[in-house]
Amino acid sequence: MKKAFRSIKYVYLALMVFFLYVPIIYLIVYSFNDFTIGKRVAYANLGKWKGFTLQNYANLFTGEAGRSLLLTLEIAAISSVVATVIGTGAAIGIYAMKKRTRNLILNVSELPMVNPDLVTGISFMMLFAFVNSLLVKLGMAQIGDIPKLLIAHISFSIPYVIFSVMPRLRQSSNLLYEAAMDLGCSPWQALMKAVIPDIMPGITSGFIMALTMSLDDFVVSYFVSDLRSVLSVYIYSSARGAKGVNPALATVIFIPLVTLLLVVNLMRIAKEREYEIQSKKVKLKGGK
Amino acid sequence: MKRKVFAYPYIVWMILFIVIPMFFIIYYAVNVNGQFTLTKFISTLKDVGKWKVLWASVVMAFKTTVICLLLAYPIAYILSNMKKSVAGFISVLFFVPMWMNFVLRTYAWQAILEYLLPGLKKFLGLEGSVLMVLVYDFLPFMIMPLYNTLSKLDKSLLEASRDLGASSAMTFLRVVLPLSVPGIVSGVTMVFIPAITAFTVPALIGNGMYHLYGNEIELAFKTLSGQGDYAVGSTLSIILLISVLVSTLIMNHFDKDQKQGGQLW
Numbered sequence: 001m002k003k004a005f006r007s008i009k010y011v012y013l014a015l016m017v018f019f020l021y022v023p024i025i026y027l028i029v030y031s032f033n034d035f036t037i038g039k040r041v042a043y044a045n046l047g048k049w050k051g052f053t054l055q056n057y058a059n060l061f062t063g064e065a066g067r068s069l070l071l072t073l074e075i076a077a078i079s080s081v082v083a084t085v086i087g088t089g090a091a092i093g094i095y096a097m098k099k100r101t102r103n104l105i106l107n108v109s110e111l112p113m114v115n116p117d118l119v120t121g122i123s124f125m126m127l128f129a130f131v132n133s134l135l136v137k138l139g140m141a142q143i144g145d146i147p148k149l150l151i152a153h154i155s156f157s158i159p160y161v162i163f164s165v166m167p168r169l170r171q172s173s174n175l176l177y178e179a180a181m182d183l184g185c186s187p188w189q190a191l192m193k194a195v196i197p198d199i200m201p202g203i204t205s206g207f208i209m210a211l212t213m214s215l216d217d218f219v220v221s222y223f224v225s226d227l228r229s230v231l232s233v234y235i236y237s238s239a240r241g242a243k244g245v246n247p248a249l250a251t252v253i254f255i256p257l258v259t260l261l262l263v264v265n266l267m268r269i270a271k272e273r274e275y276e277i278q279s280k281k282v283k284l285k286g287g288k
Numbered sequence: 289m290k291r292k293v294f295a296y297p298y299i300v301w302m303i304l305f306i307v308i309p310m311f312f313i314i315y316y317a318v319n320v321n322g323q324f325t326l327t328k329f330i331s332t333l334k335d336v337g338k339w340k341v342l343w344a345s346v347v348m349a350f351k352t353t354v355i356c357l358l359l360a361y362p363i364a365y366i367l368s369n370m371k372k373s374v375a376g377f378i379s380v381l382f383f384v385p386m387w388m389n390f391v392l393r394t395y396a397w398q399a400i401l402e403y404l405l406p407g408l409k410k411f412l413g414l415e416g417s418v419l420m421v422l423v424y425d426f427l428p429f430m431i432m433p434l435y436n437t438l439s440k441l442d443k444s445l446l447e448a449s450r451d452l453g454a455s456s457a458m459t460f461l462r463v464v465l466p467l468s469v470p471g472i473v474s475g476v477t478m479v480f481i482p483a484i485t486a487f488t489v490p491a492l493i494g495n496g497m498y499h500l501y502g503n504e505i506e507l508a509f510k511t512l513s514g515q516g517d518y519a520v521g522s523t524l525s526i527i528l529l530i531s532v533l534v535s536t537l538i539m540n541h542f543d544k545d546q547k548q549g550g551q552l553w
Contacts (some may be wrong), residue, residue, distance in 0.1 A: 009366050013378065016363055019424065020385045023396030026404065047403025086298050093295020105299065107434040111306055116485040116532050118502055122525050123309035125509065126316050126518070156307040158298065177291055191294070218488065218524050223509065232391040239492055250392060257387055265380050269373050 012237045022083045031056050036171035044244030057080035065246045068203035079153035087161025088203050109159045121223030145225040151223045153214045162204035168202030180265040317522035327517035332404055347502040347549040349483035356430040356479050364434035386428040397421045408483045414498045421489050430475040437471025477539050
C-alpha cells in the first residue's frame with residue numbers, strides 16, 4: 001500500500017514534468033525538420049516531417065529571428081546595467097530620507113510592479129505617442145524603437161533593483177557612510193568603498209532580477225515598439241502571420257538556460273555538502 | 289553631501305516615466321484629435337459587450353487559478369517531503385520553463401493542438417484549449433511560492449500532531465494546510481492577476497476566434513490598418529486597472545489577516 005502510494009507520487013511528478021516540457025521538446029524535434037517548399041522556407045507547417053536538416057540553425061543567424069535575438073540581448077544588457085546603477089543610488093538615497101518622503105517614493109515605485117504589464121505598456125505607448133506628435137509638429141525626428149524600448153525596460157526594472165537593495169541596507173549599518181567621511185573619504189569614495197561593498201549581494205540579485213525581467217518581457221515591448229522589436233514580439237507577430245517561427249530558437253534558448261541553471265544548482269549542492277562535511281569534522285574534533 | 293542626493297536621478301526618472309505616463313492614459317481616454325470630449329469614454333463605458341468580455345476573462349482567470357492550485361499543491365507537497373538535495377534538483381526542472389520565452393512555448397502549443405493532437409483540441413473546444421495553455425503557462429508560478437512555504441514548514445509540528453493522535457489526513461487538514469495559506473495567497477496573486485490580462489494565449493490558441501479582455505485592448509490599439517482607437521483603448525485600460533486594483537486590495541486584505549494569524553506562532 002505504502003509502496004504503491006510512493007510510486008503514484010513519482011508518476012504524478014513525472015507526468016507534470018512531461019506536461020511542462022512537451023512544447024519545448026516538440027519545437028526542438030522540429031528544429032531539425034526540413035521546411036523548404038520549393039525555394040521558400042515556411043516554418044508554419046510544424047506538423048509534417050520532411051527529413052533531417054541543420055539548415056534552420058544556419059537560417060537563424062542570417063534571418064530576422066537572429067537579429068531580434070541579438071537586439072533582445074543588447075536591450076537586456078544595457079537596460080539592466082542602467083537600472084542597477086539608478087536603482088542602487090535610489091535605494092541608498094531613499095533610505096537616508098525622512099519616513100514620509102521615503103514611504104511616498106516607495107509607494108509610487110511599487111506601481112509598476114502592481115500594475116498589469118498591459119497597462120504599463122499602454123501608458124508608455126501613450127507617452128511616446130504624445131511626445132512624438134509634439135516632435136512632428138516641431139519638425140523634429142521622432143523617438144525611435146530602440147530608445148523607446150530602452151526607456152521602458154529601464155523603467156520597469158528599477159523598482160525590482162530598489163526592492164532587492166533595500167533589505168540589504170536595513171542589515172547594513174546606517175553610520176557606515178558618515179564614518180567613511182569622518183575618516184577622510186569624499187562622498188563618492190564613501191559610497192564606492194564603504195556602502196556599496198556592504199550591500200553588494202543585494203545589488204547582484206537586483207541586477208539578475210532586472211536582467212530576467214527584460215529578457216522575459218513581451219507585453220510592454222509589444223506596445224512600445226513599432227517596427228523593430230525584441231524576440232518575443234517577433235515570435236508573436238510571425239506566429240500570427242503565415243510564415244511561422246523558426247523552431248531552432250527553442251534549442252538556442254533552452255540549452256544555455258538549462259546548462260546555466262544546472263551548473264548553479266550543482267554548485268549550491270556541492271557547497272552544502274562541503275559545509276556538512278566540514279561541520280561533521282568539527283564535531284568529531286570536538287568529541288576528542 | 290547628503291546621501292539623499294543619490295536618489296535624485298531616480299526621482300526625476302520616476303516622475304517622467306512612471307507617474308506622467310499613467311496620466312497620458314487618462315488624457316487619451318478623453319481626448320480625440322487633441323480635442324477634449326467625453327463621448328468615446330462614455331460610449332465605451334456603456335458597451336455591454338466589453339463588460340461581458342471582462343466578466344468572461346475574470347471567470348477564465350479564476351478557473352486557471354483553481355486548476356493551477358489543485359495541480360501545484362501535490363507537486364509542492366511531494367517535493368517538500370523529499371531529501372533536500374533531490375528536491376532542489378527536481379524543483380529546478382519545474383522552474384526552467386518559467387525562464388523560457390513564454391510566447392515561444394504558447395506558439396508550440398498552437399502547433400501541437402493543430403498537428404499533433406487535433407483530437408484534444410476538438411475535445412477541449414476553443415475555450416478549453418485556451419484554459420489548458422493558460423494553466424500550462426502559470427503552473428510554475430503557483431508551484432514556486434507553495435514549495436517555498438511548504439519546505440520551510442517546521443516538521444516537528446507534524447510529529448507533534450501525530451503524537452497527539454491525529455491521523456495523517458487530520459494532520460494535513462488541521463496543520464499543514466492552514467500553515468501553507470501564505471504560500472497559497474501569494475501563488476493565487478501571481479496567477480490570477482496576470483491571467484485576467486493575458487492576451488497572447490487567446491490570440492495564438494484561439495487564432496483570433498476567441499477574445500478575452502486583453503485582446504479587446506490589444507485590438508483597440510494595434511489594428512492591422514494603421515493607428516487604432518486610442519480613446520476606446522485607454523478607457524478599457526482604465527477599467528482594467530481599476531478592476532485589478534480592487535482584486536489586489538481584496539487579496540492583500542486576506543494576506544493581512546494571515547499575517548496577524550501567523551503572529552500566534
